[in-house]
Amino acid sequence: MSRLGSPGAQPGPPRESTGPAVTSITPAQALAELSAGNRRFVTGIPRHPNQDAGHRAAVADGQHPFAVIVGCSDSRLAAEIIFDRGLGDLFVVRTAGHTTGPEVLGSVEYAVTVLGTPLVVVLGHDSCGAVQAAKTAAETDTSPAGHLRAVVDAMMPSLRRAEAAGVTDVDGIVDIHIAHTVEAMLGSSAVLAAEVAAGRCAVVGMSYRLAAGEVRTVTAAGDLPDPAADPTPAAA
Numbered sequence: 001m002s003r004l005g006s007p008g009a010q011p012g013p014p015r016e017s018t019g020p021a022v023t024s025i026t027p028a029q030a031l032a033e034l035s036a037g038n039r040r041f042v043t044g045i046p047r048h049p050n051q052d053a054g055h056r057a058a059v060a061d062g063q064h065p066f067a068v069i070v071g072c073s074d075s076r077l078a079a080e081i082i083f084d085r086g087l088g089d090l091f092v093v094r095t096a097g098h099t100t101g102p103e104v105l106g107s108v109e110y111a112v113t114v115l116g117t118p119l120v121v122v123l124g125h126d127s128c129g130a131v132q133a134a135k136t137a138a139e140t141d142t143s144p145a146g147h148l149r150a151v152v153d154a155m156m157p158s159l160r161r162a163e164a165a166g167v168t169d170v171d172g173i174v175d176i177h178i179a180h181t182v183e184a185m186l187g188s189s190a191v192l193a194a195e196v197a198a199g200r201c202a203v204v205g206m207s208y209r210l211a212a213g214e215v216r217t218v219t220a221a222g223d224l225p226d227p228a229a230d231p232t233p234a235a236a
């Protein structure tokens with residue numbers, strides 16, 4: 001089944017009706033669902049849930065996605081495939097280098113506050129071409145033509161942070177950019193920050209490995225009690 005029961009889920013603010021009532025799940029349960037789907041994908045035994053005609057009809061009247069994916073547009077990063085999910089499961093916003101302007105933040109806020117989605121994932125990946133483009137622009141003090149410049153400019157704070165930390169390899173910069181994106185979203189969206197503070201939502205930064213197909217948690221903000229979902233050891 002695509003839904004988990006959640007007796008401990010905290011009630012959120014009034015939600016706009018977007019379809020049949022469903023049992024809400026916690027941020028940790030949503031993360032566990034994503035992790036389980038990625039494991040199925042990695043091991044080559046995907047279930048392709050919620051992709052049949054019956055489910056398509058069932059969700060036609062409304063959506064209750066359990067996770068927002070703010071991912072890089074890279075063609076190898078298709079969210080429903082790498083997390084082995086189907087229709088109505090994921091609310092996906094993708095831009096090159098997972099840059100986040102007002103429209104992206106507005107889309108995330110819509111999912112979190114109107115649809116009641118309990119988890120936001122910032123999804124980057126190794127060998128990211130957008131990060132490489134920004135790295136080249138920074139190193140050569142040049143800017144790409146056209147609107148690609150906006151993408152590169154949006155990534156410059158991450159490039160400056162990487163430079164200050166002495167990180168020069170693309171994959172290391174990717175991790176820094178993922179963490180910066182999570183921080184920037186929470187800093188720019190008071191709505192999202194309030195949902196996280198209330199325990200109704202969590203924001204997780206993940207990095208995907210193109211060849212292996214697996215995701216790794218880079219950073220997390222919010223109520224995620226599942227130790228498996230948070231690589232940071234509990235304080236002794």
Ligand SMILES: [Zn+2]
Pocket residue numbers: 072073074096097125127128129130131
């Ligand atoms: Zn990319």
